[in-house]
Amino acid sequence: MRRRRAPPHRLRHLRHLPRTSGRGAAAVGASPSAANPSEGAAAGRDRRAGPRPVVLDAMGGDDAPATPLEAAAIARRAGIEVRLCGPSTVVGPDGLHAPERIAMDEDPAFTLRARPRASIRVAARAVAEGRAVALVSAGPTGATVGAALLELGREPGIRRPVVAARLDVGGRHVVLCDVGAAVDPDASTLASHAGLGRDYARRLGIAEPRIGLLNIATEPGRGTAVVKEAAGLLAELDGFIGSVEPAGVLAGAADVVVTDGFTGNLVLKTLEAAAGTGHGGDRAAVVLGVRGTVLVAHGAASATDLAHAVRWAATIGGSDATADDSRGQRP
Template identity: 40%
Template sequence: MSASIIAIDAMGGDFGPHCIVPACLAALAEFPSLHLTLVGQAPLIEEQLARHPGVDRARLQVRHASEVIAMDERPAQALRGKPDASMRVALELVRQRQAHACVSAGNTGALMALSRYLLKTLPGIDRPAMVSAIPTERGHCHLLDLGANVDCSAEHLYQFAIMGAVAAETLGVSRPRVALLNVGIEDIKGNQQVKLAASLLQQARGLNFVGYIEGDGLYRGEADVVVCDGFVGNILLKSSEGLAQLIVGRVEALFRQGLFAQAVGALAMPLLRRLKADLAPARHNGASFLGLQGIVVKSHGAAGQEGFQSAIRCALREVQDNLPQRLHGRLEDLLL
């Protein structure tokens, strides 16, 4: 397998190099063909690397960047005011073809603005959309947008659906079922934007549009691709993560109440651990920016080592699948 080079914004997220460096080292150990370029304030990165003696530096480079984009910084300010920010330099490596992909846990708005400015969108795509795999009863569904675009037109939702369907196909889903997230499944339900998007999708050639879906239908696995605007998608994602943690926590607490419950809990603990691992947000961390002329993966800002490693894994999979080129090849046939 040929080498894959991923640029890492080592200063992004809530924990910066303290979390990101160990995650990168774990990813290098997991994937022998992986090469990483850690971008950020070199002294801080090297300080973290020094805590892990014996690191194979043949597949790991450090690229100094003097500036950091804060998590609460306005995208316009990040775009114009910090030319040597770690996030920007990492994206520049992708633009200059010195890296195949970029991974960042930093400011989502800034990452979107810089990605669109430096990498540009694919022909026919107005805005990139964040997509991630959400666990369902039947496996997974691809949900987009997850927060990159709070306000969307019907045309944007149409483009998101096309991109989501092609992305699902690259993962082996045959004729993926595409649905619009709505407040009901009846044709009369929903706002004007969703109704117009449905009309566009019904006319799409080669797209398996199955209509509207409600939130519970998403988790039953009634669609392979579920489309919504970023405002709704981000709330749904964060609520799902919180609910999963609540359920597992409540079950664990029940198994600690009394001797009988503890005995039953001891028998059920292997299954509970498996459920906890399956639902853990860290396992599903990493949202792709579909629609760019390059691969960019956004990690949750609060992700720990396991979560950031999952985001690197997501980027590597897209590099190996050559996703932007495959998207470009299909968009011409499917877009209006």
């Protein structure tokens, strides 16, 4: 029996906030109410009780659950509705009970299906069922993306989602995608990711995003076979300016920078290491191409960083800035 999934909201308005100090899920795991009757009852209370919260994975991150618990407290003091997801002994009676977790060194492809009551799956399920407006986790990227696919499903026409980080480069925002979802994509996947990144940039207020393909040189015909093929496909995309080198990324030559998840993750971590305190972006990346708002934070994120991610999730989750819209309208 299929569980009904809340339909995605359309984009209405997105305002910037200041920074703070499966598809077929029922086939792979029991529903929350079946696995835990008290959790099902809590879901009913949530639907009657005002604004939907951001659900924060209490078991995700290098220092979980201590850091997520502190992050939730910071976010709540800032007026953000937050609900923690994890074992009841950790999250208390008001949290979402999830007795299992997925560790950083485990294979998410296997463990996600074997553990329907893992915190990341229960949290994603809450978004799918409309009990939360967004999900934030500092757990394994693969597990977070996988849980989003299992519980939320893909947007129409999307084969593989992309994890997009919003960088602050020279006082302007640059969308970097991918930073971890697809480490070895083909050319068509890169082209699809470019479209998702372009639409996301538009929703962030960039009317005509310039799209660049990360490469070793800007001249045509350079790069790997996949990069060269992707450049040919991207030539038909509005806003494509060609290849950009890392120096061009830092100079703000493009508003959207497309690359594979392996390279993008290295770029992101290099910028974070060079800056010492981070790259000045959102401190969490957004999963684009799934039917809901899901953010992936760095495993070593501080409580303040994670609270900032929760705040950003509440902002874009309330306006569905991650939902696919081929019209690419501005907010």
